[in-house]
Amino acid sequence: MSVMYFSKNAIKNLTHKPATLMYPNKKRAFFERTRGHVEIRIADCIFCGICQKRCPSNAIRVERAGKLWQIERMNCIQCGACVDNCPKKCLGMKNDYTAPDMAKKTDAYSGA
Ligand code: SF4
């Protein structure tokens, strides 16, 4: 590596904006296919529990009797297995991420 290479980079870095952003105050635009977070159309869910069985990180809990669908957002690894295996196609991946938080977050959706 020559001195010229480093000098060129140093000058470039001084004259360009930083590559990083002040997240979460400033957010980068998401790509169309970014796997951000799971969303459910609860009205179409039949509480079969397949998504719970297929989830590798135990992020989903389905209570058939109480018609309750829950997801622990911080446990989800955005693999998309629940979305791919839902027989009613009522799960989808939205491309924005779950908002940062100080504690684990569980979202519950009731079909009752
Ligand atoms: S797989 Fe689909 S229909 Fe079955 S419980 Fe999960 S979200 Fe509901």
Ligand code: SF4
């Ligand atoms: S995307 Fe993967 S990890 Fe997240 S809830 Fe669905 S199956 Fe579980």
